[in-house]
Amino acid sequence: MKLLDRLRKKQQDVDLKEKKGIDAYIESLSASSMETFVENIATTFKENDKLDYYQVISNHLGLALFTINLKNKEITYVSRKVEEILEISKEKLTIDYWKSLWYKGETIDFSAIYARLTNEGKNSHTYRIVTPNGSVKWINETTVAVEDEIGNIGKVVGVIEDCTNALQLEQKIHFITTHDELTNLPNFLNGRQHIQEVIDRYKTKTERFALFCVNLDGFSRINNTLGFKIADEAFKQLSIKLEKYLNKGVFLFRSQGDEWYAVVECSMKNEEYMSHAKEIIDIIQAPLQIQDYSIRITASIGISIYPEDGENKVELIKNANTALKRAKKHGAANYQLYAANMNIESFKTFQLETDLQSAIKNDELYIEYQPKVDVKSQKATSAEALIRWKHPLWGEVSPMEFITIAEESNFHREISEFVIDSVCKQVGQWEERGIQFNTVSFNLSAKDFLKSSLIRTLKTTINRYQINPKHLEIELTEGTLLQETSVVQDQIEQIKALGITLSLDDFGTGYSSIHYLKKLPSDIIKIDRSFIQHIHKNVEDKIIVKSIIELTKGLNKTVVAEGVENEEQFSVLQSLGCDLIQGYYFSKAVSARRMTELFKMNQIKPAICKSKAPMNRRKYYRVSFPFFPLHTEMTIVSFNGKAVTLGATDVMVLDIGLGGLRFVSHLKLKPHTDILYNFKTTLLGKDIILNGTIVRYEEKEQDIFEYGVEFHMEESDRDELASVLNKITLQMKQNPLFNDGDFIDENPSSYLSKIQRR
Ligand code: C2E
Ligand code: CA
Ligand code: CA
Numbered sequence: 195m196k197l198l199d200r201l202r203k204k205q206q207d208v209d210l211k212e213k214k215g216i217d218a219y220i221e222s223l224s225a226s227s228m229e230t231f232v233e234n235i236a237t238t239f240k241e242n243d244k245l246d247y248y249q250v251i252s253n254h255l256g257l258a259l260f261t262i263n264l265k266n267k268e269i270t271y272v273s274r275k276v277e278e279i280l281e282i283s284k285e286k287l288t289i290d291y292w293k294s295l296w297y298k299g300e301t302i303d304f305s306a307i308y309a310r311l312t313n314e315g316k317n318s319h320t321y322r323i324v325t326p327n328g329s330v331k332w333i334n335e336t337t338v339a340v341e342d343e344i345g346n347i348g349k350v351v352g353v354i355e356d357c358t359n360a361l362q363l364e365q366k367i368h369f370i371t372t373h374d375e376l377t378n379l380p381n382f383l384n385g386r387q388h389i390q391e392v393i394d395r396y397k398t399k400t401e402r403f404a405l406f407c408v409n410l411d412g413f414s415r416i417n418n419t420l421g422f423k424i425a426d427e428a429f430k431q432l433s434i435k436l437e438k439y440l441n442k443g444v445f446l447f448r449s450q451g452d453e454w455y456a457v458v459e460c461s462m463k464n465e466e467y468m469s470h471a472k473e474i475i476d477i478i479q480a481p482l483q484i485q486d487y488s489i490r491i492t493a494s495i496g497i498s499i500y501p502e503d504g505e506n507k508v509e510l511i512k513n514a515n516t517a518l519k520r521a522k523k524h525g526a527a528n529y530q531l532y533a534a535n536m537n538i539e540s541f542k543t544f545q546l547e548t549d550l551q552s553a554i555k556n557d558e559l560y561i562e563y564q565p566k567v568d569v570k571s572q573k574a575t576s577a578e579a580l581i582r583w584k585h586p587l588w589g590e591v592s593p594m595e596f597i598t599i600a601e602e603s604n605f606h607r608e609i610s611e612f613v614i615d616s617v618c619k620q621v622g623q624w625e626e627r628g629i630q631f632n633t634v635s636f637n638l639s640a641k642d643f644l645k646s647s648l649i650r651t652l653k654t655t656i657n658r659y660q661i662n663p664k665h666l667e668i669e670l671t672e673g674t675l676l677q678e679t680s681v682v683q684d685q686i687e688q689i690k691a692l693g694i695t696l697s698l699d700d701f702g703t704g705y706s707s708i709h710y711l712k713k714l715p716s717d718i719i720k721i722d723r724s725f726i727q728h729i730h731k732n733v734e735d736k737i738i739v740k741s742i743i744e745l746t747k748g749l750n751k752t753v754v755a756e757g758v759e760n761e762e763q764f765s766v767l768q769s770l771g772c773d774l775i776q777g778y779y780f781s782k783a784v785s786a787r788r789m790t791e792l793f794k795m796n797q798i799k800p801a802i803c804k805s806k807a808p809m810n811r812r813k814y815y816r817v818s819f820p821f822f823p824l825h826t827e828m829t830i831v832s833f834n835g836k837a838v839t840l841g842a843t844d845v846m847v848l849d850i851g852l853g854g855l856r857f858v859s860h861l862k863l864k865p866h867t868d869i870l871y872n873f874k875t876t877l878l879g880k881d882i883i884l885n886g887t888i889v890r891y892e893e894k895e896q897d898i899f900e901y902g903v904e905f906h907m908e909e910s911d912r913d914e915l916a917s918v919l920n921k922i923t924l925q926m927k928q929n930p931l932f933n934d935g936d937f938i939d940e941n942p943s944s945y946l947s948k949i950q951r952r
Contacts, residue, residue: 232316232336232337232338232351232352232353233315233316233338256275257273257275257353258273258275258276258278258279258353258354258355258356259271259272259273259275259276259351259352259353260272260273260276260351260352260353260354261349261350261351261352262289262349262350262352263348263349264347264348264349264350265348265349267289268288268289269284269287269288269289269292270349272284272287276354279331279333279354279355279356280292280295280323280325281325281326281327281329282325282326295323295324295325295326296321296322296323296324297321297322297323297324297330298324300321300322302319302321307319307337311337311339311347311350312339312347315338315339316336316337316338316339317336317337318334318335318336318337319334319335320332320333320334320335320357321333321335330358331356331358332356332357332358332361332362333354333355333356333357334354334355334357335352335353335354335355336352336353336354337350337351337352338350338351338352371383372384374447374448376426376429376430376433376448377429377430377433377434377448379433379437379446379447379448379454380445380446380447380448381447381448382447382448382449382450382455384447385445385447385448385449385455385457386507386511388445388447388457389405389457389507389510389511390506390507392445392457392459392500393500393505393506393507393510396500396501401461402461402462402499402500402501402502403457403458403459403460403461403499403500404457404458404460404462404467404497404498404499404500405455405456405457405458405497405498405499405500405510405511405514406455406456406458406467406470406471406474406495406496406497406514407449407453407454407455407495407496407497407498407511407514407515407517407518408436408453408454408455408456408474408478408493408494408495409452409453409493409494409495409496409518409522410429410432410452410453410478410491410492410493411491411492411493411494411522411526411527412491412492412526413425413429413451413452413491414452416428416489416491420487420489424484424485424487424489427484428482428484428489428491429452431482431484432478432482432491433446433448433454435477435478435480436454436456436474436477436478439473439474439477440456440474443458443459443460444456444457444458444459444460445457445459455511455514456474458470464499464531467497467499467531468497468529468531471495471497471529472529474493474495475492475493475494475495475527475528475529478491478492478493479491479492479493479527492526492527493527494518494521494522494526494527494528494529495518495521495528495529495530496513496514496515496516496517496518496519496520496521496529496530496532497514497517497529497530497531497532498510498511498513498514498516498517498531498532499531499532499533502533502837502838502839503532503533513532513533514532516532516544516547517530517531517532518530520540533838533839533840537829537840537841537842537843538828538829538830538840538843538861538863539843539861541830541833541838541840542588542595543595543599545587545588545833546585546588546591546595546596546599547599547603549585550583550596550599550600550603550605551605553583553585554608554609554612558583558584558585558586559581559582559583559609559612560581560582560584560616561579561580561581561582561613561616561617561620561786562579562580562582562783562784562785562786563577563578563579563580563620563634563783563784563785563786563789564577564578564580564776564781564782564783564784565577565776565780565781565784565789565792565793565798566578566635566754566774566775566776567774567775567776567780567798568773568774569767569768569772569773569774569775571797572797572798573795573796573797573798574631574780574781574789574792574793574795574798575631575632575774576631576632576633576634576635576667576774577631577633577634577635577789577792577793578634578635578636578637578669578776578783579613579616579617579620579634579635579636579637580593580637580783581593581597581609581612581613581637582783583596587833587834587864587866587868587869588863588864588866589863589864589865589866590864592862597609597639601639601641606639606641606642607642607645607647610638610639610642610648610651611651613636613637614636614651614652614655615655617634617636617666618655618656618658618659618661618666619659620634620786621634621659621661621665621666622659622660622661623786624665624790624793625661625662625665627790629790629793629794630793631665631793632665633664633665633666633667633695634665634666634667635666635667635668635669635695635697636666636667636668636669637668637669637670637699638668638669638670638674639670639671639673639674640671640673640674640682643670643674643681643682643685643686644681644682646681646685648685649685649688649689649692652689652692652694653692656692662693663692663693663694664693664694664695666694666695667694667695667696667697667718668689668694668695668696668697669697669698669699669720670696670697670698670699671698671699671700671704672698672700672703672704672710673704675710675713675714686714686715687715690715695717695718696714696715696716696717696718697716697717697718697719697720697754698710698711698714698716698718698719698720699720700720700722700756701719701720701721701722701742702721702722702724702725702738702742703722703724708745711745711746711749711751712749716751717751717752718751718752718753718754719742719746719751719752719753719754720753720754720755720756720776721739721742721743721753721754721755721756721772722756722757723756723757723777724757725738725739725742726739726755726756726757726758726763726767726777727757727759727763729763729766729767730760730762730763730765730766736766736770739755739766739767739770739772740770743770743771743772747771752773752774753772753773753774754772754773754774754775754776755767755772755774755775755776755777756776756777757776757777757778758775758776758777758778758779758780759777759778759779760779761779761800763777763779764779764800778801779800779801780798780799780800780801781798781801782801815851815852816849816850816851816856817849817850817851817919817922817923817926818848818849819847819848819849819935819937820848820849822933822937822938822939823846823847823848823857823858823937823938823942824846824847824848824850824875824877824935824936824937824938825844825846825847825875825936825937825938826844826845826846826847826857826873826874826875826936827842827843827844827845827873827874827875828842828843828844828845828857828859828871828872828873828874829841829842829843829871829872829874830869830870830871830872831870831871831872831885832869832870833868833869833870834868834869835868842874843859843861845857845858845859845861845873846858846859846938846942846945846946847873847875848900850884850915850919851919852905852912852915852916852919853904853905854886854889854902854903854904854905855873855884855886855903855905856900856901856902856903857873857900857901857903858894858898858899858900858901858942858946859898859899859901859946860897860898860899860946860947861899862899863888863891863899863901864888864891865887865888865889865890865891866887866888867887869887869888870885870886870887870906871885871886871887871888871903872884872885873885873886873903875935875936876935876936877918877922877934877935877936878918878921878922878934878935879934880918882915882918884905884907884915885905885906885907886903886904886905886906886907887903887904887906888901888902888903889902889903889904890902894942895943897946897947898942898943898946
């Protein structure tokens, strides 16, 4: 097109209109492609085969035109512009000479060109030449076949164009848009595209490849202390080092700031990827010399693997990042694989992290209310709002688990807003219906208090539902107050000014409870559950609680005892003059509807403990290990229909039958058919591997859960298991102290608490 534009301009300068055939030629100038253009010239000159037409047109227009007689392979016409481009006089130019100019290694397929000329009548191709003066040029050549009277290709008319500059510019632009300016490495966009290309290639393979996300630790410190010029130089030098170290199979690109990604196209075992990561970390942390500074920077690496950690580029990048975050949590200079190093607990945490985003949208979060009962009247006078998350696969997730996750992400604010909104709305409904109650409390954490928007949110929500702020109570813990910033202090005062009640939660668990008792303008003190738990058995606890109650009353505050579970605890607290009781003794947290009924009652009766469903509902005979449970490694092999690779968690198996097994664990899991567990243990010197889903569970003690599992297995595997179980039954009959297996000589709670601490 550029050439055509040029031609159009020159055409105005040259008056060629009288020449015969020029109309056809002029028409060709508006042709949309070079090929059509040359074709038109060819047609024109086929009819008027006179050399002077070529000359006039080409030389005046600066057109690099040539003709070749194919019969005797002679160049019959060459315009001045051809001489200029090829840097050779027309006298010397032969076909062979032209060929000799071709850039070394340039392959031109003549038979293909000839075939195109024969079939389509034209051909266009681009190649490089080295001119006699030594310059390299990109040539675009377009030829059109001119047939003789009997229909054979007699000659070709061609035009060449020197497109070196345009191509160089194009290449330069391409490089700039696909590369990072500082390091000259491919940029993120380019990298993403590359990952997609690799995925496309690996789709049909059974091999895996890895994506490493390499991020510098505390690089902002260098930026802040030594300035961005030195920081940039450091990053540049590290990029060069990395590029040198990584071999050909690795595509390194810069993502942003202090981060690279490396696509490691090599099917390795996890351990090999990890040692590769370790080497990268070592390379990076060798000291750098920049100006007068000797700088040592460390890096952390997160690794995701195709296909198990993600089947598309977005998932792979996201999961490499997640693994990186986990690596950073372990401190600087660390590396983590996305899934393989995760056990069930961390897997759950990461699943929850992802799913929390959509929990509100999907209506999975809701509030339950636990009554606070007045000790004297035994009436439910207040309630605490507790958040609940019903996860589609993990079941009910404890706020203890997800509040910390939310606090680490930006999602925390939305959750608090949800709680405030739900509570105010409910309070509004209770007020409207004339239900009698003192306050409904809700929990806020330190992070809420650091945001200056808290008061605004409270005010607008109170206004929205037109409620009396006296009905609201905020529970905060010492942790919040430790922040002692002026923002927190200011918010607390404003909350008081709004008329909202303040209570100090988990009292006694912090280091300076007494200090805050005096300092915080709280109206209510909630004695932590840990003091109540043994109050009926432990004199020390009773003395502590007694003095807390006295102290609080002396300061004119109300005292609530949390976690009251039985009548003995209740009686002790009653005798000590505690004001309010909260705990399972009266009620667990219940729905708003049930809470309405509880508020309406003149007196609330202690809850009757329902007996739990028996765990041993099963159809097969089972071999039990009641005294020494069997040490077993448990993992998840498939989650929601997708295969996952996780590390194992230790559990204790209490019995095994042909249909399933029973185990205890410190993990809180929910029965679900979409989570397939894998159990690996040793019996009679053999590895036993079993798959199944959890179908029953029961909380045995605090943080110890017992589960019933139903096996998913082939008949042949069941036969094999039957033979092992039969042998064991026989041996157990002969020897009651049978111990040919991975048995644990310890009670479940001490063994499991050790695992938990690991
Ligand atoms: P917390 O504020 O100390 O809440 C009391 C916890 O003790 C609740 O657990 C409650 O169900 C439980 N509990 C009540 N009575 C008894 C009892 O007699 N025995 C035993 N063993 N436990 C009892 P939950 O609901 O799991 O909440 C745990 C923690 O999660 C809360 O402790 C609170 O710190 C946090 N939390 C709950 N809801 C929210 C919320 O909406 N926002 C924030 N930021 N945190 C929340
Ligand atoms: Ca609370
Ligand atoms: Ca509490």
